[in-house]
Amino acid sequence: MTDPAAAPPPGIGELRVLMPDVVWFRAPLPMTIGHVNIYLVRDGRGWVMVDAGFGDAEALDFWERMVTGPLADFSIHAILVTHAHIDHVGGAGWLCRRLGAELWMGREEYLIARLDHTDAGQVGREDQQRHLLDMGLDRATARGIADFKVAELAGLTTLPDVYRPLIPNRSLILGQRRFRILSAPGHSPAQIMLHDREGGLLLAADQVMDGVAAPMTILPGEPGLESYDLYLDSLDRLERDISTDTLVLAGHHAPFRGIGAAIGKIRRHHALRAEMVLAAVADRPLTVAQVMDAVIRPGLNPRQCHFAIGEMLAYAHHLVGQGRARWRREDGIRRLSAT
Ligand SMILES: [Zn+2]
Numbered sequence: 001m002t003d004p005a006a007a008p009p010p011g012i013g014e015l016r017v018l019m020p021d022v023v024w025f026r027a028p029l030p031m032t033i034g035h036v037n038i039y040l041v042r043d044g045r046g047w048v049m050v051d052a053g054f055g056d057a058e059a060l061d062f063w064e065r066m067v068t069g070p071l072a073d074f075s076i077h078a079i080l081v082t083h084a085h086i087d088h089v090g091g092a093g094w095l096c097r098r099l100g101a102e103l104w105m106g107r108e109e110y111l112i113a114r115l116d117h118t119d120a121g122q123v124g125r126e127d128q129q130r131h132l133l134d135m136g137l138d139r140a141t142a143r144g145i146a147d148f149k150v151a152e153l154a155g156l157t158t159l160p161d162v163y164r165p166l167i168p169n170r171s172l173i174l175g176q177r178r179f180r181i182l183s184a185p186g187h188s189p190a191q192i193m194l195h196d197r198e199g200g201l202l203l204a205a206d207q208v209m210d211g212v213a214a215p216m217t218i219l220p221g222e223p224g225l226e227s228y229d230l231y232l233d234s235l236d237r238l239e240r241d242i243s244t245d246t247l248v249l250a251g252h253h254a255p256f257r258g259i260g261a262a263i264g265k266i267r268r269h270h271a272l273r274a275e276m277v278l279a280a281v282a283d284r285p286l287t288v289a290q291v292m293d294a295v296i297r298p299g300l301n302p303r304q305c306h307f308a309i310g311e312m313l314a315y316a317h318h319l320v321g322q323g324r325a326r327w328r329r330e331d332g333i334r335r336l337s338a339t
Pocket residue numbers: 036085087088206251252
């Protein structure tokens with residue numbers, strides 16, 4: 001077996017045996033990144049599938065081909081979903097029903113996905129639209145973000161009412177492996193990771209990927225969340241807890257070893273971005289939307305805008321917390337300025 005951290009990634013839907021009890025494949029995504037990694041972990045009952053990709057009509061065609069083709073001989077009895085983002089949870093409900101499998105999820109992420117499903121239009125509500133206007137977006141862009149959220153949630157299949165909650169810091173025994181369930185904020189409120197210390201394996205979801213920083217997100221209903229600070233805290237904990245020879249299986253991109261170097265790269269990326277935000281408001285106060293135009297570029301589409309506003313806001317909260325920037329409100333408009 002070649003070193004999984006060295007081999008090129010498999011094509012979409014092609015199974016790659018990483019270890020006798022761990023299999024990796026990729027599911028297609030309609031977003032730029034084009035793929036999400038799915039893992040199968042063997043236990044005494046069969047196999048547990050980690051993450052479920054997208055769940056729109058095209059994705060469900062893919063899943064149908066997989067369950068009648070390459071996955072036909074795997075007896076998958078549980079779908080473990082790491083977090084409530086559409087590229088990980090979208091197909092889960094459909095797969096649970098199709099395979100007769102249980103759903104395993106962290107409680108917060110399960111409830112968020114349920115809320116998203118039953119209330120897809122929440123970001124279009126008056127108070128959440130007001131928040132987006134408060135960030136300095138124009139009305140059309142704020143509406144565009146609401147429309148994008150509704151359209152995206154068409155890829156979320158209905159989750160079962162009954163699920164197994166994964167409780168942070170408890171053990172999850174799968175076959176010979178004893179995983180510790182980790183939960184971390186930043187990319188999503190309580191993303192689940194699985195760490196097998198003895199076996200040198202971390203299923204890291206999107207928290208730490210190979211040389212790529214996943215966006216920090218802020219839920220539309222929680223604009224004050226200091227997600228950058230929470231994310232930094234979680235990276236500190238991971239750096240302390242996970243040994244450097246651990247094989248990291250992430251939600252996107254390739255398996256890798258050397259989590260310390262990957263975390264260092266992510267920290268530098270965000271630190272640089274935060275300094276760019278501060279530099280943008282050094283001479284004049286700017287709205288978060290203006291900061292976004294200055295630090296990233298003007299003319300982002302609603303999807304990019306949704307993520308970028310959350311990220312700029314996370315940096316802003318961080319800089320305000322450090323006392324290097326402050327909020328000011330003039331003429332009813334909220335702006336950030338350097339102190
Ligand atoms: Zn993802």
